[in-house]
Each structure stands twice: as structure tokens, then as C-alpha cells.
Amino acid sequence: MQLQCSYCNKMFVVSKEAGLAGMYEIYHEGKNHFNAVCEHCQRTTRVSDEQMKQNFPNWEAEYEAMLKEADAFAKKQAELEKQLAERKEKPKKEKKKRNRKR
Ligand SMILES: [Zn+2]
Structure with a gap:
């Protein structure tokens, strides 16, 4: 927008x-505007709920899709971290072997 x-x-x-x-705040917390922060002067510009509705007519579906994406991302991240943790355990064993040879 x-x-x-x-x-x-x-x-x-x-x-x-x-x-x-x-939009979520407008609908669920009863706000009548959205505070948009200007990227040039960092000040807050008020956007009325009417204007927000015009810009995001399908906000509920889009919000849900966004949450799903975030959820999928979190799951991917957790899997990657698990893989990394498993990978970290293996080199430790190799190190021990090398130490024994010395
Ligand atoms: Zn500005």
C-alpha cells in the first residue's frame, strides 16, 4: 500500500x-485507524479504518495465508536447527579420535 x-x-x-x-488490530482491538510510519521522516501517519479496508479488502484470507507461511517457515527453521545440532555432534567424535592418535 x-x-x-x-x-x-x-x-x-x-x-x-x-x-x-x-487490519487485525482494527478488527480485534477496536482501533479506528492504523499508524503507518514514514520511511523518510519516521513520523506516524494515521490511516483511517475505511482507507485500510479499501486497501486490504481480503485481509482476513491474506492474514491467514501470512500466518500459515510464518508457521511453515518456523517448522523449516526448527528442522534446519535440528539437522545442524545433529551435524555438530559428529565432528566431536572425530576430534576425539585425532586426539587419541597424538
Ligand atoms: Zn514523512
Whole structure:
């Protein structure tokens, strides 16, 4: 979503992730706006819930897809860490052998 900063008047982009998180807050925490942080001046521009709805009409489906992606990523990460941990155990044994030979 592209926005114009109300302070420096420059255009900046609000990421899909930030926008969807904003929509979640509007719906589940009763907020009536989303605070977008300008990437140029770091100030907060208010986006009304109406404007947010126009930008993210399918936010619920997209939010769920985003959560699923995050979940899949976490699982992948856990698997990689497990593999790394297993790999770390093997070299230790080799080291011991080398020490014995000396
Ligand atoms: Zn700005």
C-alpha cells in the first residue's frame, strides 16, 4: 500500500505484513485507524479504518495465508536447527579420535 506522509509529503510504502497486522488490530482491538510510519521522516501517519479496508479488502484470507507461511517457515527453521545440532555432534567424535592418535 502506498501512502503520502502527512508531514514531509513524500510517498512511502506500507508493507503487506504491516498493513495486515494493522487490519487485525482494527478488527480485534477496536482501533479506528492504523499508524503507518514514514520511511523518510519516521513520523506516524494515521490511516483511517475505511482507507485500510479499501486497501486490504481480503485481509482476513491474506492474514491467514501470512500466518500459515510464518508457521511453515518456523517448522523449516526448527528442522534446519535440528539437522545442524545433529551435524555438530559428529565432528566431536572425530576430534576425539585425532586426539587419541597424538
Ligand atoms: Zn514523512
